[in-house]
Amino acid sequence: MVALVLFGVAATAACTALLAGWLAPWQAALAAAAMVGAAMGIAVWRTFVPLRALFRALAGTVAGYRDGDFSFGITWDRYGDLVELVDAHNELGQALRDQRLSLVQRELLLDTMVQNTPVAMLLLDPSRRVVLGNIAARRMLGDGRRLEGHALDELLDAAPAAVGEAFARGGDGMFTVGDEDHEDIYHLARRMFRLNGRRHELVLLRQMTAELRRQEVQTWKKVIRVISHELNNSLAPIASLAHSGAELLRRGQYEKLPIALATIEERARHLEGFLRDYARFAKLPSPRTEPMRLPQFVEKLRTQMDFAIDGTVPDEVARFDPAQLEQALLNLIKNAHESGTAPGTVSLAVRRIADGWRIDVLDRGSGMNESVLENALLPFYSTKRSGTGLGLALAREIAEAHGGRIALLNRDGGGLCVSVVLPRQTDNG
Template sequence: MRGGWRHSLRLRLTLYLLSAGGAGLLIHAGLTIWPLPAIAAWAGHAALTPWSGAALLITLALLVPLAWALASALLAPLTRLLRALESTVLSYRDGEFGSAIAADPPGGLSELASLMQLHSELGQALREQRRHLAQRELLLDTVVQNTPVALLLTDAQERVAYANIAARQLLDQGRGLAGRPLDEVLSQAPQDWRSALTGVQDGLFSVMLDGQEERFHLSLRDFRLQGQPHRLRLLRRMTRELSRQEVASWKRVIRVISHELNNSLAPISSLAHSGAELARRGQFERVPGVFASIGERAAHLHAFLSGYAAFAKLPAPVLAAIDWPQFLDRLSDHYRFRIVGELPTAPARADAAQLEQALINLLKNAHEAGGQEDEVTLSVSLSTPRTEWRIEVQDRGPGMNEAQLSQALLPFYSTKRSGSGLGLALAREIAEAHGGRIAMGNRNGGGLWVAISWPRS
């Protein structure tokens, strides 16, 4: 009742109790004082005394239905309110926040006014939060769907839970992936795709798309969504970025070679002039020292240029059988490493000298990474279904950030101040000359892994 007098629950309860008590007294008086005793005397029957058991039982029997009716009348507004609250709570559980309860408390009970107000404010707040969440989800979905980075989310059974437009275009020509097993999605994909996406490590890898080599960076993140484990794979196309970096690297190497040539040719020119002047003056005893200095500078320049020439003029590999124990024993003469796992019994076919040079570079980097020497490991494996050889070198150094990983295989890029930037690039060239590839990434627990793989011939 809006604008009228609101009865409090306590007042109503007091009035109902007084009413029930008064009704009980009236019933008992009617049974023991008047009119029932007068009627009983007229009929010749004995009247009930006020404290007799029969009078009390009859009074109680008549009072209980009356008290029940009064209690029902008192609790009816509360019952209606509780049912309404139950209905709205069920609606909230189902995500429907449009339900509302009348602003006036049922039956005009003032104690319920604050509860009704709070419930109304709660419903309004939930509706506003849902509207804002819907707007944010729409914005997030728009951003995720249109990002050039391919996002693939799988559940604990490796079924695709979510895939954005880039992932659908990349993996199945734009067709939907949700609900499909990852193995089914990758069943027609190249081996490089399957190896990368079914692995458990971040890294760079390359695939052939439309007849051209494309390079990708894969990031994996495990987390729990709605209490269930999920894995998020992020695929970033790196070909254009790597091409841009390669151009920058070639410009940098031209500057490096030009600087080194100037640093060597200028002293040689000066020393040659000094030698000629000494010879003109007849000071021949000092001429051998001049020629020795010229020879040292020339030898330094020759060694410097030889390293670049070896990278630029890598010969075609000459394939021959490689016996793994002998090959690794010879490799251990250069750098120490610990073999992990069993060595394959089948021999591989590769250019032993080139493969050894590539692994020397990887082991050198692993030892210079700063981790424990006994943590440098090497493993050799033959992939299932035995179509590809893989050699992996691991260390426990600091690893690389994403920017360093994206450039690590570029010629002349180095994270070390004194590095030439040719070790990983040469290993990449050797792997690709064998028809294979090189991949790398950070290890769980710290460190870096670098793997060379090539087809089994």
């Protein structure tokens, strides 16, 4: 532009000198200025019109980038400095296109993994409506239909009662769906996080039936080894002491016989008690149900073990086997006291539900990690050094013998909730 201005001044002076021979000085200057000005205007117009077009193109591509459209490109070969700007702009567009393609591929991969995982996954917005539900979730809660946009409560109303109860208790846990012949065991996990500044909840429902069946086989093998070890530990000294007793009799050393016989008796009684505990679990008799008033039953429990009552026990009559249910609940309350909970925080709640009764044993201990939660209902599984692993398994057997079920859930704020659900029974059943 400086060169163009200097050229215009020089051209105007030259034209003025040339025209001064024919015109008056002021007329020559005016004519020269008009001619040179017109020429310079044409030159400026031819220079700035393409520049304006370039600037409009740059503004348009920037607006496209803002809207997520990275398909634009610009070609420019007029001025060196602007060529560098256009090339840098095109390189930015290519980088954005590559990043967009990479994100699309990663989103596609993630969606494929989410949709094809056997774990049912639900993403819920703050209003508890489904934002995303994978194929497994559709099969479990929607009969194969899409779940997006549906309210969670609406889906749970149409689901089995055990699913709704597991969600109602909150936290992670395990629950059983179906009857004894067609039983499916699920692990429920719930996690809260923020997405786009709003709280969302991710729900995972993992079917554990096949895995637990495999675990049960391994557990039974372990049980056989334990029983075999215990039998050998008792029978070997009994056989040795019996042989020693026979030798004492042969030699006439009768004064040592009482010691040998007492040891034999002690080992035999230990073995008897060991086998009786296991046989009690293996040979659980069918429940003999009878009508029981719930407040009286709970008060009888409190005479045997200390716990608080959460809420009010309904003053109604239910049918169950009082001896078996008492044994199951005492085992659960004992486990709650041994969970590391503070004194006085073990409580029992009895609530009426649509199809029966729910009895919750609550504590404020350390709860269960995912591994323990998945195996806690297996027979003979225990995290205690001296535990038999029969307490929870026996409670589960008793609940299922009554036609009910048992569920374990970690409580919000710490602790465990063990729920025993019993169906409503008529006077004849």
